[in-house]
Amino acid sequence: MSENVTLPEQQGSSDGVRERRELLSVEGMAMHFPIYGGFPFKRQVGAVKAVDGIDLSVYEGESLGLVGESGCGKSTTGRMMTRLLEPTGGKITYRGQDITHAGRRQLAPIRSEIQMIFQDPYSSLNPRQTVGTIIKSPMEVNGVNPSGGRENRVRELLELVGLNPEHYNRFPHEFSGGQRQRIGVARALALQPKLIVADEPVSALDVSIQAQVVNLLQKVQREMGIAFVFIAHDLAIVRHFSERVAVMYLGKVVEVADRDSLYNRPRHPYTHALLSAVPEADVDSASKERIRLEGDVPSPVNPPSGCRFRTRCWKAQDKCATDEPPLVQISGNREGHLTACHFPEDPTTEKTGADIVLDPALAQLEKTADTE
Amino acid sequence: MTTLTKTEDTPAPTGPEAFLSVRDLRVRFSTEDGVVKAVDGLSFDVERGKTLGIVGESGSGKSVTNLAVLGLHNPQSSSVTGEILLDGKNLIAASEKEMERIRGNRAAMIFQDPLTALSPYYTVGRQLAEPFRKHTGASRKEAKARAIEMLTKVGIPQPALRFDDYPHQFSGGMRQRAMIAMSLMCNPDLLIADEPTTALDVTVQAQILDLLKDLQQEFGSAIIFITHDLGVIANMADDLLVMYAGRAVERGTVREVLQQPKHPYTWGLLSSMPRLGGDINEALMPIPGSPPSLLNPPSGCPFHPRCAFTEKVDGERCSGERPLLAEGRAAACHLTPEQKRTIFIDDIKPRLG
Numbered sequence: 001m002s003e004n005v006t007l008p009e010q011q012g013s014s015d016g017v018r019e020r021r022e023l024l025s026v027e028g029m030a031m032h033f034p035i036y037g038g039f040p041f042k043r044q045v046g047a048v049k050a051v052d053g054i055d056l057s058v059y060e061g062e063s064l065g066l067v068g069e070s071g072c073g074k075s076t077t078g079r080m081m082t083r084l085l086e087p088t089g090g091k092i093t094y095r096g097q098d099i100t101h102a103g104r105r106q107l108a109p110i111r112s113e114i115q116m117i118f119q120d121p122y123s124s125l126n127p128r129q130t131v132g133t134i135i136k137s138p139m140e141v142n143g144v145n146p147s148g149g150r151e152n153r154v155r156e157l158l159e160l161v162g163l164n165p166e167h168y169n170r171f172p173h174e175f176s177g178g179q180r181q182r183i184g185v186a187r188a189l190a191l192q193p194k195l196i197v198a199d200e201p202v203s204a205l206d207v208s209i210q211a212q213v214v215n216l217l218q219k220v221q222r223e224m225g226i227a228f229v230f231i232a233h234d235l236a237i238v239r240h241f242s243e244r245v246a247v248m249y250l251g252k253v254v255e256v257a258d259r260d261s262l263y264n265r266p267r268h269p270y271t272h273a274l275l276s277a278v279p280e281a282d283v284d285s286a287s288k289e290r291i292r293l294e295g296d297v298p299s300p301v302n303p304p305s306g307c308r309f310r311t312r313c314w315k316a317q318d319k320c321a322t323d324e325p326p327l328v329q330i331s332g333n334r335e336g337h338l339t340a341c342h343f344p345e346d347p348t349t350e351k352t353g354a355d356i357v358l359d360p361a362l363a364q365l366e367k368t369a370d371t372e
Numbered sequence: 373m374t375t376l377t378k379t380e381d382t383p384a385p386t387g388p389e390a391f392l393s394v395r396d397l398r399v400r401f402s403t404e405d406g407v408v409k410a411v412d413g414l415s416f417d418v419e420r421g422k423t424l425g426i427v428g429e430s431g432s433g434k435s436v437t438n439l440a441v442l443g444l445h446n447p448q449s450s451s452v453t454g455e456i457l458l459d460g461k462n463l464i465a466a467s468e469k470e471m472e473r474i475r476g477n478r479a480a481m482i483f484q485d486p487l488t489a490l491s492p493y494y495t496v497g498r499q500l501a502e503p504f505r506k507h508t509g510a511s512r513k514e515a516k517a518r519a520i521e522m523l524t525k526v527g528i529p530q531p532a533l534r535f536d537d538y539p540h541q542f543s544g545g546m547r548q549r550a551m552i553a554m555s556l557m558c559n560p561d562l563l564i565a566d567e568p569t570t571a572l573d574v575t576v577q578a579q580i581l582d583l584l585k586d587l588q589q590e591f592g593s594a595i596i597f598i599t600h601d602l603g604v605i606a607n608m609a610d611d612l613l614v615m616y617a618g619r620a621v622e623r624g625t626v627r628e629v630l631q632q633p634k635h636p637y638t639w640g641l642l643s644s645m646p647r648l649g650g651d652i653n654e655a656l657m658p659i660p661g662s663p664p665s666l667l668n669p670p671s672g673c674p675f676h677p678r679c680a681f682t683e684k685v686d687g688e689r690c691s692g693e694r695p696l697l698a699e700g701r702a703a704a705c706h707l708t709p710e711q712k713r714t715i716f717i718d719d720i721k722p723r724l725g
Contacts, residue, residue, distance in 0.1 A: 207601075208644050208658060211656035211659075212644075215655055240650075274574060279607045296545045296573075297573070362527065365583070
């Protein structure tokens with residue numbers, strides 16, 4: 001499945017990121033979670049194809065956004081990049097070293113360079129440990145002894161993320177959600193990583209607090225030059241944070257481009273649909289196209305043949321069911337803008353024609369409303 | 373705790389159109405740590421066929437208000453005072469029996485998480501049909517026909533087969549559609565939607581929002597739409613109420629509030645939210661601090677500890693005196709209208725792009 005979906009060298013030659021060195025790259029990475037069934041002997045009866053052959057590169061110091069709907073495999077991708085999960089297929093290369101199936105000992109030096117920030121600040125901090133212990137423990141595990149001592153370093157980190165260093169001895173329950181997420185950020189920074197995978201770091205927070213954490217992450221990313229993989233479902237936040245964005249659908253990357261190309265000149269119908277579905281806090285936003293897809297994302301146990309989006313796509317033809325479109329730079333795209341589609345859309349988000357309403361109930365209701 | 377003695381929020385005159393009108397609503401919960409003033413003197417009106425949007429952070433009292441409208445609070449641990457007039461009838465004084473006749477019939481609710489709101493033990497069809505039979509006295513067969521009709525209307529494929537499915541066999545978007553179908557079974561005049569799309573993906577959210585709008589046109593119900601997403605509000609609502617710490621801080625039509633917001637909290641909400649068309653080099657301007665505890669809300673204006681403009685107000689008014697929310701288009705803030713206009717135009721508007 002992954003043979004026809006390569007051209008990672010094109011990503012390397014893209015604008016702006018051309019000079020930078022590749023930090024982490026994945027080729028044809030896949031994760032199939034087995035499903036067991038049967039009695040009395042359990043046998044594998046299928047697999048959830050959470051991630052099914054993706055190619056991505058993260059460059060030093062850049063921020064790569066990963067967007068998609070729930071169940072599209074974006075979190076699984078993040079977990080494989082940090083090697084919390086071992087891929088069932090494909091290859092992960094970190095600074096030229098193949099870490100796809102690396103063992104515990106082989107990974108040890110790399111673990112400290114790839115850190116993760118989790119979605120839920122309530123379940124990702126041990127309630128029985130003080131903040132100091134939580135932030136200190138990565139240093140202890142990795143035997144890092146900063147000059148001035150670990151405790152001093154923890155205080156510095158607390159100050160860096162905007163918490164009072166005197167809160168060193170407090171427990172997580174004494175903090176609010178936003179502050180807890182700051183503790184999570186401090187912990188991820190403790191080892192001075194080169195790459196941070198942030199898995200929906202703000203989606204559990206209140207609107208007014210989200211911006212605080214986004215600004216903090218942005219400051220950290222710019223000042224310390226850490227590469228970020230920013231996983232989120234909120235397209236506006238990803239646009240704000242990431243220089244390059246990859247859109248995932250049902251275990252595949254369908255489009256990857258620099259921020260400007262993806263948001264202003266998207267080519268894949270799914271990207272169009274996503275962008276048109278984002279509600280904007282603007283009462284007169286009529287110039288945007290209006291696309292309403294039908295139903296939900298299909299099950300990853302039994303994904304559609306060919307192009308996975310074809311079951312919800314308004315441009316699907318016979319070819320889409322038989323040939324899987326490769327992720328390539330199609331004509332009319334800028335450098336580094338890759339799209340996996342046989343029949344791409346025009347590169348604009350402006351309204352070009354009539355609304356596309358695929359949802360049968362909506363179409364029915366709107367038809368009756370029009371005739372009245 | 374506040375220095376306030378008189379009751380604020382002078383009741384707005386109840387127009388003939390106001391279908392639901394809430395006056396000086398107060399909801400209190402007694403807990404081990406003290407009394408939580410979850411809603412503190414809230415008044416609003418909803419007209420037939422219109423949508424009132426309520427925005428606010430978690431803990432601002434938006435859900436509590438609407439549970440109070442349907443009388444869903446445990447009377448043993450909470451006290452609800454004030455007036456809730458549904459078509460002229462005060463629901464606070466109503467007995468449990470009367471409330472049962474109203475709930476699900478004249479007023480219905482769509483909950484945030486359809487998986488927890490639907491019972492896993494009964495089929496979707498049974499959960500749809502039961503309230504309909506109870507309220508209208510319809511036969512089993514009629515109720516089933518009605519349920520299938522509603523499932524078709526909200527776009528569940530093969531509704532006759534799906535009628536006998538359990539909630540876990542539905543996907544997230546379909547469950548929310550089934551919830552909407554359930555709430556519309558008895559043609560309610562008032563529909564309360566409590567964050568109905570927060571748990572859904574954007575593409576599904578867009579479908580559900582359009583569906584609700586179209587259904588409202590067809591049924592003409594009044595909708596109270598609760599959310600924390602200003603984008604969703606801009607799409608859905610006619611009027612808007614911004615809540616903070618159990619009180620309304622700004623009120624107006626959606627256009628007025630989103631285009632000429634007058635309260636510093638609304639400014640904060642708008643400028644802390646990234647936009648698809650915004651300037652990416654402009655840093656987000658978050659609201660400092662975190663929402664207050666309702667056990668011990670700040671004195672005076674509840675927003676003053678997080679507000680950037682308190683020094684523009686003379687003396688200690690912000691921390692000492694609670695600003696009132698006037699009738700109609702208004703914001704509960706001590707800044708003069710002139711100050712608000714200049715601050716918004718000079719400091720806030722350029723950031724919104």
